[in-house]
Amino acid sequence: MTLLAVERMKLLTTRSPWWCAALALALTIGFAALMAATADARVPVTVGASQFGYTFGMVVVMVMAALAITTEYRFGTMRATFLAAPNRTPVLFAKTAVVALVAGVIGEVAAFGSWGITKLLAPNADLALQTPYEWRAVAGVGLVYAVAAVLAVGVGALVRQSAGAISILLIWSFLVESLVQLIPRVGDDIHRWLPFTMADKLITGDPDPSGRDVVYGPPPSDAALGPWPALLYFAGVAALVFAAAVVTTNRRDA
């Protein structure tokens, strides 16, 4: 518990998480507002469409999570931390837990904020949260953010450099996963098993039952698993990266 409190204090006493949270909320909710305000009869607003900007928030959250650990290396405070708590495994767990929690909260606020502003700007649209799909599409955002944050802390702890960690995370999640599909024959099969495609599945459903046109909302994921197993798979990947980070951090000189 002490370690959690310590990591919470460390995270929230610098400006970066506040910045990141504000940015993540502004981007997701702002994008939802933009979508709702520009919608017309031909393009009905759906629950799915209200969560269009969730990937924006996710990148920002991953950047925040990676920075939470790389800046400790950058400024040498990691050494101070390990002096204060020589057992490194709990330190990493505590930091990851705090960052994941903050990410989860940002995700929920972003998702329900986006949904709320859509409801406000498009009062006639059907935005009731009734089916499991609709609940997953909104409330699931926080879960995906939390897991993505764990992944990002893991990558940050492995790479120890802000520039490197951010580049890897962003290029992987936005470029590698989508460009893989361009490989003939095997590309699509590989793509179905990639972690962020899996994470998408929880949000975009299997398939989207509202029958919307695919361009009016996040493109439906072609992940190989159903929504909840897909989230577990994503969490499994995050856990593996995090475990690698724990092993390396324990072995390495601080």
Added chain:
Amino acid sequence: MIEAVGLTKRYGKTVAVDNLSFTVPTGRVTGFLGPNGAGKSTTMRMILGLDTPTGGSVHIGGKSYRDLKNPLRTVGALLDAKWVHPNRSARAHLAWMAKSNRIAAKRVDEVLDIVGLTAVAGKNAGGFSLGMSQRLGIAGALLGDPQVLLFDEPVNGLDPEGILWIRKFMHRLADEGRTVFVSSHLLSEMALTAQELVVIGRGKLISQSSTEDFVAQATENTVLVRSPQLADLRAALGRAGVSIRDEGDSLVVSGMDIAEIGELAARSGAVLHELSPQRGSLEEAFMRLTGDSVEYHTDIADEAAALLSTEGVKR
């Protein structure tokens, strides 16, 4: 010669440097003295055109730094020894600096030799100790064989050997007729290194004079007197109109020299057990002058400790 006129730097509401005017004479080592946070580094950065003054101006040999052509040939500076790319070799660091000011490449090896880094020239600067980084920084300052040299806290964190090396080095540079401007928060160090002193506190000029004058003015000369007939002696001294302070079983007298006190004691028939001149230390003088102007008052104790823990030179 460096000439600052009404130099001012404001960051929002904070005034880092406040209407500062001073001159740094040619061919001497001038110390730039002040407590931490007094505005020394900011002033140096303004001299070098890195920061733009909010008001006033500073000129080197009549020109502002930004108007100098190939400035490294006129002014060499070491502001922070850690301003090197950790994955670039010492030689490569100096090589790009030389190239930028059209300085011959062989000069790089010369300065490496002067500061004694030839053996590690190919090593990445990130692995250097503070002493080695400092030498690399000095090599960079010497690269253009400049007439004016600026050093910001060059002995900070160095071992005694390194401090001695830098001290001798500054004197050599001044003996060669160069203008050396060196900042420090350690008066004891400056007393040994500098011939002239510019003293600032809280961004304001406190004094500019030769080191000797500064020390003479700033330190108070007193005489310690011990006697079994202390009461009689105090009365006699009181009648002579000098200021007296009790210190345990002795008196501290100021305003009368040692011979006069001895004669006065003889006349009043008092036996003397001790009659000794007391010199205030430079540190005390510095503390007294800048005491009001230390930026963070809670740090005064630390400051004093830092001052006294250095191989303090009492005069």
Added chain:
Amino acid sequence: MTLLATERMKLFSTRSPWFCGVLALGMVIGFAGLVALAEDDPTTLGLRSTLFGWQFGLMVVLVMGALAITTEYRFGTIRTAFQAVPNRTAVLLAKAGVVAALAGVIGEVAAFGAWGTAKVLAPGADLAIAGEAGWRSVAGIGLVFAVAAVIAVAVGALVRQSAGAISILLIWTMLLENLVGIIPRVGDDIQDWLPFMAVNRFLGDPGPDPVMGPWPSLAYFAAIAAALLAAALVVVNKRDA
């Protein structure tokens, strides 16, 4: 010229450009190899499908360009640089020039390397570089990389932080420009004027009724880079180093 030489020395005396160069080449050429090897029916392989990996190269070049200036701030060498050459405009222009040249070379080597690799691994495919459009989509990659590097240097100089600059550049290129198209009604019209969409028009198929042709698209992309660089110059000259 002296300043260009200075910046060249600075760039090549650290590992980062070598590392980025190798990474960019490896990704672009490696992707071409992967595509060529995975395809059963080589006749379906086209020139452009072997060059898809150029986007990886672009990301690496953006990161390299940003780091070229942000690391100078990070390690304080920017102050040494401005001390040596107080004309900050000249320093920044020289740096942008050198980084752009390197990015251009990386782009050309990567593009022709990818093309050559695909040709060797899939000899049955028709990979002839034909006509202006063909040459544009291969040789154009170097030009795009060079301009992109200028954008990266400008953003790096404005932001001064590796993490911030890289996040902005990557999120902008990979996420923002794509998602904007999704906005109902106006999205497509906005997208027409986004810089990296202009790059797609230049390198690839401009599609029916494009807002501007391939070469004007490149000119537009370059104009945005110039505007950003100008903003960076103003800010760097105003700011304390």
